[in-house]
Each structure stands twice: as structure tokens, then as C-alpha cells.
Amino acid sequence: MAKVKSEHKLRGGIDKKPNLILTIIGALVVMLFFGFPYLLMFITSLKTRLEVTKIPPDYFPAEPRWQNYLDVWTSEVNPASSLLATSVIAFGATILVLIVATPAAYYIARFRFPGRLVFLLLVLCTQMLQPTVLAVGLFQEFKGWQGYAVWGALILINAAFNLSFAIWIMQAFFASVPKEVDEAALIDGLGRLQTMFRISLPLVWPGIVTAIVFVFVNSWNEFAAALILVRDNSLQPLTVSMPRFLGLYVQDWQYLFTVALVAIVPVAILFGIIEKRLIGGLTAGSVK
Amino acid sequence: MSLTATPQMVNQTKKRKISGGWETLRALPWLLPTLILIVGVVLYPAGLMIYTSFFKYNRFGIGGTENVGLDNYFGPAGALTFPGVPISRILLNTVVWVVIVVIVTVILSLALAQFLNKPFRGRKFIRLFIILPWACSVVMTATVFRYGLEQNVGLFNRLMVDTGILESAKAWTKDPTSAFWVAVFVAIYVSLPFTTYTILAGLQAVPGDVLEAAHVDGANSPQRYWHIVLPLLRPAVATAALINIINVFNSLPILRILQDTPGYHSGHITTTLMFEYQSNLGPGVSSALSVLNFMFCLVIIAIYLIIVKPTKEVA
Numbered sequence: 001m002a003k004v005k006s007e008h009k010l011r012g013g014i015d016k017k018p019n020l021i022l023t024i025i026g027a028l029v030v031m032l033f034f035g036f037p038y039l040l041m042f043i044t045s046l047k048t049r050l051e052v053t054k055i056p057p058d059y060f061p062a063e064p065r066w067q068n069y070l071d072v073w074t075s076e077v078n079p080a081s082s083l084l085a086t087s088v089i090a091f092g093a094t095i096l097v098l099i100v101a102t103p104a105a106y107y108i109a110r111f112r113f114p115g116r117l118v119f120l121l122l123v124l125c126t127q128m129l130q131p132t133v134l135a136v137g138l139f140q141e142f143k144g145w146q147g148y149a150v151w152g153a154l155i156l157i158n159a160a161f162n163l164s165f166a167i168w169i170m171q172a173f174f175a176s177v178p179k180e181v182d183e184a185a186l187i188d189g190l191g192r193l194q195t196m197f198r199i200s201l202p203l204v205w206p207g208i209v210t211a212i213v214f215v216f217v218n219s220w221n222e223f224a225a226a227l228i229l230v231r232d233n234s235l236q237p238l239t240v241s242m243p244r245f246l247g248l249y250v251q252d253w254q255y256l257f258t259v260a261l262v263a264i265v266p267v268a269i270l271f272g273i274i275e276k277r278l279i280g281g282l283t284a285g286s287v288k
Numbered sequence: 289m290s291l292t293a294t295p296q297m298v299n300q301t302k303k304r305k306i307s308g309g310w311e312t313l314r315a316l317p318w319l320l321p322t323l324i325l326i327v328g329v330v331l332y333p334a335g336l337m338i339y340t341s342f343f344k345y346n347r348f349g350i351g352g353t354e355n356v357g358l359d360n361y362f363g364p365a366g367a368l369t370f371p372g373v374p375i376s377r378i379l380l381n382t383v384v385w386v387v388i389v390v391i392v393t394v395i396l397s398l399a400l401a402q403f404l405n406k407p408f409r410g411r412k413f414i415r416l417f418i419i420l421p422w423a424c425s426v427v428m429t430a431t432v433f434r435y436g437l438e439q440n441v442g443l444f445n446r447l448m449v450d451t452g453i454l455e456s457a458k459a460w461t462k463d464p465t466s467a468f469w470v471a472v473f474v475a476i477y478v479s480l481p482f483t484t485y486t487i488l489a490g491l492q493a494v495p496g497d498v499l500e501a502a503h504v505d506g507a508n509s510p511q512r513y514w515h516i517v518l519p520l521l522r523p524a525v526a527t528a529a530l531i532n533i534i535n536v537f538n539s540l541p542i543l544r545i546l547q548d549t550p551g552y553h554s555g556h557i558t559t560t561l562m563f564e565y566q567s568n569l570g571p572g573v574s575s576a577l578s579v580l581n582f583m584f585c586l587v588i589i590a591i592y593l594i595i596v597k598p599t600k601e602v603a
Contacts, residue, residue, distance in 0.1 A: 023408045030400070034417040037432045037477075038424070040443055044435065055440040056457075100321040107318035114308040119319060124598055126330050128531070128589045132538040132559060133582050134330065136566060136575040137337030141329075143349060160329035163322060221425035223541045228566060239427040239541075253435050260428040271423035272416050279489040282482070283527045283598070 038264070045069070045257040052253045065254075069262075072255045075245075079259045081234050082241040086220055086263070088151050089237055093158035093219040094212055100159065101166035101211065106196045108167070109174035110182065127164035127282075131157055131225040139228045150230050154237070158219035166211035169281030173207030174200060210277040217267045238263050334582065337575045345572035360576035367565060367577035373552045381468065382537070382557040389475045389536045394529055396476070397483035398521075402513075404484070405491045422481035430545040433474050434461055461548040464555030471546045471555075475536055482535075483528045490524025491517070523596065530592040534585055 044052060046064040051057075073080050108116060131138060142153035177200055185195045201208070223239045230236045233244070238259065245256040271278075341360050345351035360366055368375055404415060421429055436444035439459035448454040461467045494517050502512050543560045547553070552564065558581055565574035592598070 023406070026403050027408075027410065027414050030403070030414055031417045034420050034480075037429055037436070038420055040436055041428075041432050043443075044432075053441055056446055057441050057443050059443060059446075096325075100325055103318040104322040107315055111311075111315065113311040113315045115312045115315070119323075121593070122326060123322070124593065125589055126326055128534050128592060129330060129585060130534070130538045132540050133578060133585050134333045134337060136340065136562070136571050136578045137333030137335075138329075139349070139566070140336045140340050140571055140575070141333045156325070156329050160325045163325060167322065217423060221427070223425070223427050224538075224563075227540075228563070239425055242427065242431065243545075253441075256431065257435075260425075260431070264424045264428060268420060268423040271419055275415065275419055275485075278482075279485050282531070283486055283489070283524075 038261075041257040041261055041264075044253055045261055047254050049250070049252060049254060053251060068254050068258045072258045075252065075255055077241065077244045077252075077255070078234070079238070079241070079255075082236055082238045083259075083263070085151060085230075085235055085241075086237040086239075089154045089158060089222075089226075090216050090219040092151070092155035093162065094216045096155060096159040097163055097166045097215045098208070098212065101163055101170060102201070102208075103193075103196065105167045105170035106174050106200060109171040110179070123164040123167050126161065127168070129161065131161055131222065135224050135228045138225055142229055145229075146231070148235070150232075150235055153229055154222070154226055155219075157225045158215070158222055162215040162218050165214055165281045169210050169214075169277065170204065170207045172280060173204035177203050206277065210274045210281060213270045213274045214278065214281065217271055220263070220267050337578050337582070340571050341575040341579050343572055345570040347568060347570040349571050351570070351572065356572075360572045361580075365569070365573065367573050367580070370552075370565075370569075370573070373561070374554045377554045378556045378558060378561055381555065382559075385468075385472065385475070385557050386533055386537050388472055389479060390529055390532045393476050393479040393483050393532060394525060397480055397487050397528070398525075400480065400484045401487035401491055404488060418481050418484060420481075421478045426478050426539070427541045427545065429478055430471075430474055430542045433470065434546055434548075437461060437470060459548075461546050464547060464549050464553040467547045467549070468543070468555040471543045474542050474546065475539055478542070479532055479536060483532060486528040486531075487521060487524050490521045493524075494520045527592075527596050527598075530588060530596065533588050537581070537584065537588075 043060060045068055046066065047061040047068075048065050051061050108119065138153075138157060142150070142157075145153040181199060181203070182195050185199045186192070190198065221239060222237075226237050226240045230240060233241065242256055242259065245252040245259075340352070342355055342357060343352045344354040344356045344359070356363065358366075362369055365371070400418070404411060404418075433444075436442050437458075437460040439445060439457050439462070442457070445454070445457040445460075449457055458466070460470050498516060499512055502516055507515070537557075538559055540559055540563060543555070543557060544563065547555050547560070549555065552561070556564065558577060562574050562577045562581060565577060
């Protein structure tokens with residue numbers, strides 16, 4: 001026994017510091033591996049049209065062309081209208097999810113009632129489903145929604161398919177607020193709804209922020225439903241309209257990636273903010 | 289407040305037990321918006337899709353009056369029997385696609401999570417890099433790979449030629465088979481963040497003192513990983529794998545963007561074939577294939593609910 005113990009000490013215990021050089025190499029490899037496509041995007045967005053179609057290509061532009069970030073908005077594809085479409089859909093879906101998910105999350109966190117498990121299962125199943133697999137059904141349901149109504153259809157679709165994440169994450173936060181806090185408010189004469197809004201909501205804001213960001217980013221990036229539903233070019237969101245930069249004769253990769261970066265940077269930052277809390281909502285507490 | 293139960297209170301608890309239906313009814317206003325959205329935008333289109341799959345439509349979506357039974361599935365121009373569609377190859381592709389992508393993703397994520405679980409400075413910063421492919425639209429990530437792998441103007445091609453990996457630039461996306469494998473790579477790439485994060489969360493549950501005890505007993509680090517860490521990670525891995533199966537199976541943009549060949553080529557999976565059917569043959573045939581895809585998803589969801597039991601904590 002004593003021998004084992006001394007051996008344990010000899011090896012310096014289990015919590016020895018990781019090898020510095022290996023760690024640095026590992027960190028660099030990880031950064032490079034997860035950064036290189038977006039680096040290529042950035043480099044390409046600063047090239048001229050001649051440079052992006054040059055054979056063979058140069059690694060870097062002769063001179064970074066920041067002008068692309070201004071010129072792109074007046075190009076034929078008109079990405080501003082797509083950006084508007086994407087924004088309307090993403091904001092709309094996020095607001096709708098908040099309105100719909102908050103009371104449900106609050107109630108299932110606070111009360112046990114017959115049918116609760118069925119409701120939870122229903123929510124879970126939706127979380128596993130995606131618009132892609134139901135795209136044809138969604139097409140049949142919403143094909144009559146033309147003009148701006150198609151944005152409404154996409155708001156409904158994005159909200160419905162992201163609802164479950166919001167319910168899971170928010171109910172976990174609501175459940176962490178002691179019931180006594182609510183009860184005190186109820187005794188003081190507040191109604192249930194008022195208690196939820198005025199007492200519980202301010203306490204669970206991290207959960208709300210997580211839900212907001214997740215729904216927003218997912219709706220911002222949605223592709224399948226938009227592809228199948230939006231016919232009119234001027235109403236297409238970014239994910240669907242971007243290939244139009246690649247015409248038969250002119251391939252404006254530099255503009256495509258300029259727009260892509262404009263669309264990526266804000267959501268990547270938002271995602272980074274909620275990074276820690278993502279898993280709790282996605283795996284519904286099955287990992288912890 | 290007195291602690292003794294008044295008759296009124298007893299009466300109330302009794303009432304509560306009897307009228308479970310009333311309690312469900314009281315919950316309804318809070319849950320109704322969610323139910324409406326789920327029923328209206330998930331269950332209803334699912335039903336509509338199944339219904340549509342038994343009717344004849346043209347490619348513009350007009351029709352729906354003639355019931356053709358299972359013709360959309362196995363008929364002379366059905367989803368699984370359409371002339372010119374290499375259906376057995378596509379089914380094989382689908383299996384390869386899901387199995388390879390999920391297995392490689394899980395293995396790489398186990399290694400990545402292990403690395404990120406080590407205490408070192410700047411770990412948080414590195415984690416933000418890993419999140420990039422998750423936050424960015426898959427459409428845009430796949431597009432940049434398509435550009436980088438372009439035969440003439442692609443920088444990844446040039447890089448591979450310059451470093452001697454390739455002899456000459458290759459038109460990766462023009463050939464269905466090579467495009468398929470590029471898509472496999474990209475699918476793994478975009479699946480890594482979620483999987484790594486799930487496994488990282490699972491690693492938090494591995495108690496340090498158990499590892500310490502194993503260390504004292506003379507277990508070396510691979511032994512500790514294999515016999516202690518990995519078994520404890522099982523729920524995390526199962527969760528990540530099953531969610532990934534659904535996501536990868538439903539992944540449309542990656543293959544769609546990286547496959548430069550039009551039509552019914554041999555690089556499809558059932559999901560991309562479904563969209564090809566939708567634009568060429570209309571909702572009848574494509575909904576038939578969708579129903580089959582949908583059934584596959586339901587099986588995976590059932591397995592998820594049985595194995596992972598995600599409701600046990602909140603129920």
C-alpha cells in the first residue's frame with residue numbers, strides 16, 4: 001500500500017499540468033482547422049472580380065479591396081432585400097417563440113398535471129424533427145401564401161421547429177427559481193400571469209437570452225423550407241439567394257463571400273455569448 | 289398559520305385527486321399556443337404529406353384528385369422505381385453518409401473534447417473557434433468549400449498542388465462520387481461543434497476522485513479512459529450520436545451545394561433526391577419519398593426516447 005502511494009506521488013499525481021508545447025500545437029491545429037474556411041471567405045471577399053477568377057488563383061489579393069463591402073449592395077443580386085427577408089423572418093420567429101414558449105415553459109416547470117408527460121414527449125419529438133423532412137408537407141400547406149405572406153409562413157415554420165429548444169431551456173431556468181418566490185407574489189395579490197412576468201422572468205433572463213439567440217441564429221440560417229416555399233427572387237432570404245451571385249457568365253465569388261461574412265459575423269458573436277448554455281437545451285438534460 | 293389540516297384543506301386535496309381532467313384544462317391556456325403551433329406546423333403538414341403521397345400531381349403541384357394508391361411509392365414512376373434513378377446506389381449512399389459521418393464525428397469529438405477539457409490558458413478562446421461551423425449557416429460553409437475546391441480558381445486545390453498532395457488540380461465537385469466524399473468531410477466538419485460540446489458536458493460528470501483512485505491503483509491513462517471515462521460518457525455519446533443521425537440524415541444544403549452534377553446522379557442521398565423529385569415531378573412522388581424519410585426519423589426518435597430517456601429528469 002505504502003509503495004503504491006509513493007509511486008503515485010512519484011508520478012506527480014493525476015492533475016499534472018498538460019505539456020505546454022503539445023498544448024500549443026493542439027490549440028493551433030484546432031484554430032486552423034475550424035478557422036480556415038472562414039479565412040478563405042474573408043480573403044476572397046477582399047479580391048477583385050479579376051482576381052477571384054484568375055487561373056491559377058493567387059493566395060492573397062494584390063491590394064485588399066474593402067470597396068467590395070460597399071459595392072455589393074448595389075449589385076444586380078440586390079442582397080439588401082435578402083438581408084431584409086432574413087432579418088424579418090429571424091426576428092419574427094424569435095418573437096413568436098418567446099410569446100408561445102414562455103408560458104408553456106413556466107407552467108411545466110411549476111405544475112404537475114395529467115398529460116404533462118405527453119406534452120413533454122410532443123415537444124421532444126418536434127425538437128428531433130426538422131423542416132427538411134416535412135418540406136413537401138409544408139409546401140402543400142403553405143403554397144398559397146404568396147407575396148409577403150411567404151415570410152409569415154417561414155416565421156411560423158421556424159418558430160414551430162425551434163420552439164422545443166426554447167421550452168426546454170426556459171423550463172430548466174424556471175424550475176431553478178424556488179417556488180416560494182412565486183407563492184409570496186401570489187399571496188401579495190398578483191395573478192399567475194403577472195407573477196410570471198414580473199417576478200419569475202427577471203430571474204431567468206439567462207435562459208431567455210439563450211433561447212432568443214438560439215432561435216434567432218437557427219432561423220437566420222434556415223434553408224430547406226425557404227428553398228421550397230419562396231418563388232419570388234426579391235423575397236428570398238440570404239441562404240437561398242446567395243447562389244445567384246454565381247451567374248452563367250459572371251461569377252462574383254467576392255460579393256458572395258462579402259455578404260456571407262456580413263451575415264455570419266453577428267450571429268457568430270451571438271452564438272459565442274450563449275455557448276455554455278447550448279447543450280442544456282439541446283439534449284434536454286440527458287447528458288448532465 | 290396552523291399546521292393542522294382543516295377539513296377544507298382535506299376536501300381540496302381530495303378534489304384535486306378526483307378532477308385530474310380539470311387540472312389539465314387549467315394548464316391548457318398556458319400550453320395552447322405551443323400546441324397550436326406544433327399541431328398546425330408540424331403534425332398537420334406531416335399528415336398532409338402522407339395524404340399527398342397517395343395522389344397524383346404534376347410538377348407544378350397541380351392535381352390531387354386522382355387517388356393512385358401506392359403508385360407514388362412503387363408504381364412505374366414511383367419514388368423508389370423512377371426510371372433513370374440509381375435507387376439502390378442512393379440507398380447505399382444514404383447508409384454510408386449517415387454511418388460514416390456520425391462515427392467519424394463522434395470519434396473526432398471524443399478526442400477534441402478530451403483536449404478541451406484540459407486546464408490551459410486560452411481554452412475559452414479556442415472553444416469559440418470550434419463553435420464557428422455551428423453558428424455559420426451550413427449553406428455558407430458548404431459554399432466556401434465549393435469555391436476552394438473549384439478546379440481552376442479554387443485555393444484549396446492550389447494549396448494541395450503546391451504542397452504536393454495533388455499532382456494537378458481536381459474538379460472535386462463535378463464528379464458525383466468525389467463530390468459525395470467532399471460532402472462527407474463537410475458534414476463531419478459542421479457536426480463536430482455540437483458533438484464536442486455534448487461530450488464536454490458529459491466529461492463534467494466524470495468524478496475526479498474516481499480517476500484519482502484508479503491512478504492510485506496503478507491504472508495508466510489509456511486504461512483510465514477506456515474503463516472509467518468512456519463508460520461514464522455513454523449517455524453523452526448516445527445523445528450526440530442519435531441527434532447527429534437525424535441531423536445528418538436531414539442534411540440538404542451540403543450535398544446540394546457541393547454536387548455540381550444536375551439530375552438523378554449517383555451521388556444523391558434520399559433527402560436530396562426528395563428535393564430533386566419535388567422540383568422535377570411535383571409533390572406526389574416527392575411526398576412518397578418524404579414519408580419514407582419521415583418514418584426513418586420516427587424510428588430514430590423512438591430509439592432516442594427509449595435509450596436516452598430525456599424526459600426522466602423533468603418528468
